[in-house]
Amino acid sequence: MDKKTLLVAEHIDKRFGTTHAVNDVSINIAAGEVRALIGENGSGKSTFCQMLCGIYTIGGGTFTLDGKELHIKNQVEANDEGISIIVQEMGTLSGLTVAENIYLGHEAPFMHMGVKDTRAMNREAQKLLDEYGFGRIKAGAMIDNYNFEDRKLVEIVKATYMKPKILVIDETTTALSQNGRLELYKIMDAVRADGRSVIFISHDLGEVLTHSDTVSILRDGEYIDTVNSADVTEDDLKRLMVGREIGSAYYRTDYGTPISGEVVLSVRGVTVPGEIEDVSFDLHRGEILGFGGLSECGMHEVGKAIFGASWDRKGSVTLADGTAINSIPTAIKHSIAYTSKDRDNESIIINESIRNNVVLPSLDDLASHGLLSGGKLTRFAREHAEGMQTKMQGVGQFVSDLSGGNKQKVVLARWIGKDSDILVLDSPTRGIDVKVKQAIYALMADMQKRGKSIIMISEEIPELLGMSDRIFVMKDGRINGEFMRDPSLSEEDLIAKMV
Amino acid sequence: MEKTNNRDNQQSRLRAFLAGDTFKALLPLIGFAIIIIVLNIMTQGRILTPKKLRLLLSSIYSPTIVATGVFFVMTLGSIDFTEGSTLGVASLVVSALSFINVPLAILGGILCGTAIGAINGFFHVKFKLQSFIVTICTMYLFRGVCAYFTTETAVPASADIRALDIDGLKIGITVAVLLVAWFLFRFTRIGNDVKAVGSGETAARFSGVHTDRVKFLAFVAAGALTGLAAFVNVIKVGSITATAGNQLETQILISLVLGGLPITGGAKVRFSNIIVGTLMYAVLNSGLAILGYDPQTQQLIKGVIFLIFVALTIDRKALKVIK
Numbered sequence: 033m034d035k036k037t038l039l040v041a042e043h044i045d046k047r048f049g050t051t052h053a054v055n056d057v058s059i060n061i062a063a064g065e066v067r068a069l070i071g072e073n074g075s076g077k078s079t080f081c082q083m084l085c086g087i088y089t090i091g092g093g094t095f096t097l098d099g100k101e102l103h104i105k106n107q108v109e110a111n112d113e114g115i116s117i118i119v120q121e122m123g124t125l126s127g128l129t130v131a132e133n134i135y136l137g138h139e140a141p142f143m144h145m146g147v148k149d150t151r152a153m154n155r156e157a158q159k160l161l162d163e164y165g166f167g168r169i170k171a172g173a174m175i176d177n178y179n180f181e182d183r184k185l186v187e188i189v190k191a192t193y194m195k196p197k198i199l200v201i202d203e204t205t206t207a208l209s210q211n212g213r214l215e216l217y218k219i220m221d222a223v224r225a226d227g228r229s230v231i232f233i234s235h236d237l238g239e240v241l242t243h244s245d246t247v248s249i250l251r252d253g254e255y256i257d258t259v260n261s262a263d264v265t266e267d268d269l270k271r272l273m274v275g276r277e278i279g280s281a282y283y284r285t286d287y288g289t290p291i292s293g294e295v296v297l298s299v300r301g302v303t304v305p306g307e308i309e310d311v312s313f314d315l316h317r318g319e320i321l322g323f324g325g326l327s328e329c330g331m332h333e334v335g336k337a338i339f340g341a342s343w344d345r346k347g348s349v350t351l352a353d354g355t356a357i358n359s360i361p362t363a364i365k366h367s368i369a370y371t372s373k374d375r376d377n378e379s380i381i382i383n384e385s386i387r388n389n390v391v392l393p394s395l396d397d398l399a400s401h402g403l404l405s406g407g408k409l410t411r412f413a414r415e416h417a418e419g420m421q422t423k424m425q426g427v428g429q430f431v432s433d434l435s436g437g438n439k440q441k442v443v444l445a446r447w448i449g450k451d452s453d454i455l456v457l458d459s460p461t462r463g464i465d466v467k468v469k470q471a472i473y474a475l476m477a478d479m480q481k482r483g484k485s486i487i488m489i490s491e492e493i494p495e496l497l498g499m500s501d502r503i504f505v506m507k508d509g510r511i512n513g514e515f516m517r518d519p520s521l522s523e524e525d526l527i528a529k530m531v
Numbered sequence: 532m533e534k535t536n537n538r539d540n541q542q543s544r545l546r547a548f549l550a551g552d553t554f555k556a557l558l559p560l561i562g563f564a565i566i567i568i569v570l571n572i573m574t575q576g577r578i579l580t581p582k583k584l585r586l587l588l589s590s591i592y593s594p595t596i597v598a599t600g601v602f603f604v605m606t607l608g609s610i611d612f613t614e615g616s617t618l619g620v621a622s623l624v625v626s627a628l629s630f631i632n633v634p635l636a637i638l639g640g641i642l643c644g645t646a647i648g649a650i651n652g653f654f655h656v657k658f659k660l661q662s663f664i665v666t667i668c669t670m671y672l673f674r675g676v677c678a679y680f681t682t683e684t685a686v687p688a689s690a691d692i693r694a695l696d697i698d699g700l701k702i703g704i705t706v707a708v709l710l711v712a713w714f715l716f717r718f719t720r721i722g723n724d725v726k727a728v729g730s731g732e733t734a735a736r737f738s739g740v741h742t743d744r745v746k747f748l749a750f751v752a753a754g755a756l757t758g759l760a761a762f763v764n765v766i767k768v769g770s771i772t773a774t775a776g777n778q779l780e781t782q783i784l785i786s787l788v789l790g791g792l793p794i795t796g797g798a799k800v801r802f803s804n805i806i807v808g809t810l811m812y813a814v815l816n817s818g819l820a821i822l823g824y825d826p827q828t829q830q831l832i833k834g835v836i837f838l839i840f841v842a843l844t845i846d847r848k849a850l851k852v853i854k
Contacts (some may be wrong), residue, residue, distance in 0.1 A: 341737060364739035372737060381731035381738075384798045392727055392738040395720050403718045430798070446738075 035062035038098060038229050039084075039198055045092030046079055048433070053079045054091070055253040061198070066220055066230040068244035068261070070237070071273055072465035074423070074435035076253040077233050078120070081200045084231075085117040086110040097197060108137040114197035116190075118204045120463065123187045124175050131157035131171040134190045160193050161186075165215070179328060181212050192219055199223055200231045205239060206463055206491075209326055217243055235465060237266040249273055270466050282470060283498025284477045287519050291501050292317040295352055296485050297368075297454055299338065302347035307333035309509040310347070315454065315485050320476060322500030323489040325530050330509035331489050332373055335458045338487065339363045339370040364393050369452035371443050373459040373489075379443045380431050387413040387427040390446045397450075416449040417442060421471070437468035444475065455479065458489040473499060493523045505529040555799075555844055559791035559807045562840065566811060570818030578818050585698075589767070591813045592701040593618075593760040598783050598805050599712045600648075600756030603721075603749040605787055608729040608796030609655070609662035611750065612670045614757050614783055617647045618776030619677035621761035626688035626771050633692055636765075641758040647673060648754020652747035662750075670780065678773045687770040695766050704763060708756065713802050725749060729796030785837045786812040791844055 039061040046054040054076040061067050069077045082088045084095055086104035095102045097113060104110045107117070124133045131154045135142065142153040150172075157171035166185050175183060184207050192199060201220070205213050220230050220243060234240050240247060241261050249256040249272045256272055297315040302308065308330040315321055323331040336342050338349055340359040349357040357363045363370070372378035380389050390413040391398060398408060413427040420441040424434065431439055440460065447455060457476075461469045476486055476499060490496050496503050505513040505526055513529035515521055570578050577583065597614050604611045621643040628636040647669065654665045680686060716722035724745045727735035736742045765771070790808020793799050815836070819829045 339737075360736060361739045361741060370737065377731070377733050378737045379734060381727055381734040381798075384727065384730045388723065388727070388798065389738075392723065392735070392740070395723055399720065402720075404720070404723070405718075 035064055037061070038063040038065075040096040041080075041084070041093065042096070043093035044080060044083065044090065044095070046076075046083060046088065047091055051433075052253050054083070056093070057250065057253075057255045058093075059248055059255065059258070061229050061231070063229060064224050064227045065246060066224050066232055066244045067258075068232045068234065068240040068247040069250065070234070070240060070247060070269060071250035071256075072467055073437035073463075074252075075250040075273070075465075077250050078202055079253075080250070081117065081202055081231060081233065084110070084198070085115055085200060087117075111137065111194065111196070115200070116192065116194070116196040116198075117200040117202060118184075118187050118191045120203040120207075124183045124190075126176050128175055129154070129171070130161070130169055130173055130175055130178070130186055133175050133186055134160065134171075134193065136190070138194070160189055164189055164219075181208055181327065184208055184212060185215065188216060188219060192223070195226070195228065197228050198231060199228070200233075202233045203235065203463060205234055205236060213239075235463065237269050237466075240269070241266065251275055273465070274467050283473055283495070287517060289501070289517075291319050297338070297352070298348075298350050299334075300348045300350075302334075302337050302345060302349065304333050304337055304342045304345050307342075307509060308337065308506075311337075311509075311511055312347075313504065313511065315487060317485055318480055318483045319501045320480055320486045320488060320499055322496040322503040323487065323506060324491070324493060324496045324503055324526055325506035325512075327491055329506040329530065331506045332458055333509075334506070335370060335372075335456045335487065335489050338456050339368060341370070364450070364452075365396075367451075367453040368456065369393075369447035369450060369454070370456045371440075371447070371458060371460060373462060375436070375439055375443065375462070380439055382432045383430065385428050385430055386417055386422065386424055386434075386442050389431055389442055390416055390427070390449055393446055394450050412449060413445075416445040419448065420445040420475075437464045440464055440468065440472070444472070448475075452484070454485050454487075456487045456489070459491060460488065461490075461492065461495060493526055496526065497521055497523065507531075556791065556801070558840075558843060559789065559804070559811070562789070563807060563811045563814075566815055566818070570814065570822075574818060574821045577821055578814070583817060583821070587813050587817045589698070589701070590816070591809050592705045593763045593767070594779070594782060594786065594812070595705050595805065595809045596708050596760040596763065597753075597757050597779065598786055598809050599708055600753035601783050602712070602787060602792070602800075602802075602805050603716075603725055604662070604753045605784075605792055605794070606725045606729050606796045606800045607746060607749055608732075609746070609749070610666065610784070611651065611753050612663060612666040612780045613647060613651060613673060614753070615776040615779035616670050616673035616677060617644050617754060617757040618761050618764060618779055619771070619773075620647070620673050621758040622765050622768075622771045622775050623677065623680055623686055625692070625761050625765045626686050629689040629692040629765070633695070636692060637759070637762050640761040640765075641755050644754040644756070644758020644761065645751055646754070648751040648757075649747075651754065652750030655750060656743045656747050677771075677775060681771060681773040681775075685770040685772045688765045692762075692765055693769045701763055701766070704759070708759070709806070716802050721745075726796075726798055726800060729800065730798045782812065785833065788837065788844065789815075789840055793844055794841060 037060050041057065041059045044054055044057045057080060071077045079088060083090045086106045086109055097115070102113055104113060110116065125136065134157045135153060139148060142149045154171045161167060161169050161171060166189065169178065169182055169186060175186065184204060201216070205216060208216065220232065223230050232244055244261050246258055247261055247269065248258040251273060294317040295314045296317050300312050302311045311334055323334060325331045333342065337345050338357070340357050340363040351357065351366055355366055357366065357368065376382055387410055391409045394412065395404065398404060398412060410427060417424065417427055422441040422445065423438050431442055434442065460472055479486060488499060501517045503515040503526065504511050507530060515525065597618070601611050601614060621640045624643040625636045625640040628639040651666055651669055654660055655662045724740050727738065727740050728742050728745055732742055786808040787804055788794060789811045790804035791801065792804040792808065815833065819832060824832070
């Protein structure tokens with residue numbers, strides 16, 4: 033019954049400065065196994081896989097694949113050894129065609145005396161795309177013509193066409209819609225059926241249990257346990273990840289709380305060409321207003337439009353006192369906060385300290401007679417970053433060193449510091465582990481009690497149902513349905529309006 | 532066993548230090564010390580004579596003033612190649628107006644520089660052109676203007692303005708510029724805003740920074756200060772030729788990078804980069820001259836040192852195209 037062992041990882045170790053990212057981790061993976069790797073943000077699962085794939089150098093220990101010890105220096109060498117990875121963020125290169133992306137680093141078969149045979153490459157790439165059922169993607173077209181999701185599909189082809197022995201999928205599903213996910217699951221099943229293996233990293237524990245054979249848990253860089261997916265529940269996994277019992281009070285539990293009649297923000301006829309069409313609604317005091325839909329439905333642009341960040345917006349966004357919000361500085365000045373789905377580019381300055389990120393929107397408030405005092409800024413940043421329980425060495429630490437969950441805490445800390453009354457949160461829990469998620473939901477509920485109004489834009493239907501007083505579902509740039517908070521409201525009700 | 536562990540620890544700590552930010556921040560000072568010591572030995576102490584020091588000082592006033600303006604542009608992660616030609620054109624304006632009266636000449640120089648800075652800023656911001664493209668174009672344009680007025684003969688300045696060639700005045704202007712700029716950078720929003728744009732423009736915009744305004748003003752400041760430096764330049768040289776301010780832009784760029792300013796701008800920029808950098812460049816320059824190298828060899832040596840510094844100080848995490 034014992035299957036052949038395909039990958040042996042022994043005493044794998046990695047330090048980044050003072051952080052011990054991966055601490056002496058040993059794992060065996062059998063041929064034909066889908067192994068999920070779970071853990072909180074910063075638990076070391078991505079770092080572990082990136083060492084296996086040659087993205088990071090191995091700090092200590094050995095990987096043995098099929099009886100052969102690996103000495104991989106980069107991703108192309110990893111591919112040659114039969115290991116490939118689909119990464120969390122954008123993994124395709126702009127400015128190249130779909131085919132050039134698929135064969136990046138493996139152009140040799142199409143080279144004749146130093147000249148590339150583009151037609152042969154396109155032909156082969158198209159054949160692959162058709163085989164995968166992605167025939168609508170054209171091999172000869174520029175990758176830039178396709179959206180995030182299609183580019184992910186191209187990446188999947190790129191990572192799997194050469195039939196790697198080990199396929200690493202690093203939190204890819206959060207970027208995919210339901211259809212894209214189904215395609216990915218199919219590929220995972222095919223790899224397993226073929227006697228090869230998958231390492232599957234995901235925060236979605238439901239998906240982990242349904243699509244993996246075994247689950248290994250990491251915590252703070254250390255190996256905790258490996259369990260059979262069939263023998264455990266989501267709560268078991270959460271407990272293993274966090275090291276303690278997670279309460280059941282994940283979302284808010286109140287129902288039937290009336291929404292205040294006081295309108296704090298009115299959106300009228302807002303159109304952003306190519307993104308949203310004629311969107312109108314009111315936001316009330318103390319309300320959590322959810323926005324849901326498929327990822328291209330325009331809901332993310334609604335957040336930007338309210339914050340005055342759209343490049344070409346028609347229609348009006350006004351506060352209760354009639355102030356028109358037309359630019360980001362006006363929005364911030366009038367107590368509107370915004371956190372972007374694209375956290376690393378739009379929400380925080382990666383190559384800056386936690387301190388300077390937290391104080392940035394509040395600089396005018398912190399200045400006396402136009403003058404800033406360094407000590408005051410540091411105290412302000414420390415107070416709010418610590419208030420959010422950010423895991424950090426100090427407020428001088430650069431944000432680029434932090435995990436996704438801690439970055440999001442820094443983003444929230446700055447707006448709590450600013451004491452904004454209207455918060456536009458786009459995908460606030462994207463790529464974030466259960467413990468931080470729980471903290472964010474608790475924070476939202478607390479802000480609501482204090483009379484703050486929240487717009488939550490989310491691709492996660494359970495969190496929309498769990499947290500919102502009211503939900504708008506968008507489709508093709510327009511509001512396509514409105515739902516009130518109700519225990520009987522189901523995911524299907526919302527999905528019906530999305531597609 | 533424990534001993535080897537200890538040594539391993541020490542080694543890894545040393546490696547971490549060498550790769551770390553503290554070392555990078557100290558590098559300019561270490562480099563400065565090395566350059567002084569090496570040049571001092573090679574010239575057998577001739578570089579540190581009072582006469583040489585005075586000469587050295589007199590060569591740094593105008594570059595320091597210019598570098599202070601360019602400092603803001605480079606903190607944005609942008610680049611400005613127009614200082615040399617701006618200095619040339621503004622020097623012409625200063626000389627011409629100096630025959631009316633000196634205050635008017637100073638004002639005219641500053642306004643001329645401001646106008647050129649505004650043109651750079653306008654094209655960079657409004658048309659979203661990369662700053663090095665814009666400023667290379669305007670550099671050629673204003674170099675041409677400068678040549679047009681100086682081909683026949685050098686343009687002289689009035690005797691009034693040449694009479695102002697007093698060390699105290701030049702030191703005073705330079706120190707005043709540094710103090711005001713330091714104050715703005717350190718104690719007002721301006722410093723935070725330019726650093727934020729340099730570290731991440733999109734995120735800065737989403738944090739409420741008026742990114743377009745900040746970028747425009749940085750170019751205007753660089754132009755205005757170059758215009759002021761033109762006055763100090765005219766005091767010193769007395770008459771303007773076609774080569775006025777030639778290659779000043781590269782001198783400033785090299786100075787700031789020698790001073791430890793990361794070419795990508797952003798969070799790791801320090802105000803002291805200006806002072807350390809201009810001093811270092813001046814010492815290097817005078818040392819190489821005393822050693823009797825011909826200008827071509829001097830340029831070659833400076834180029835090599837510059838490359839080494841860029842490679843050592845650049846922030847690879849923040850690496851991106853210069854805006």
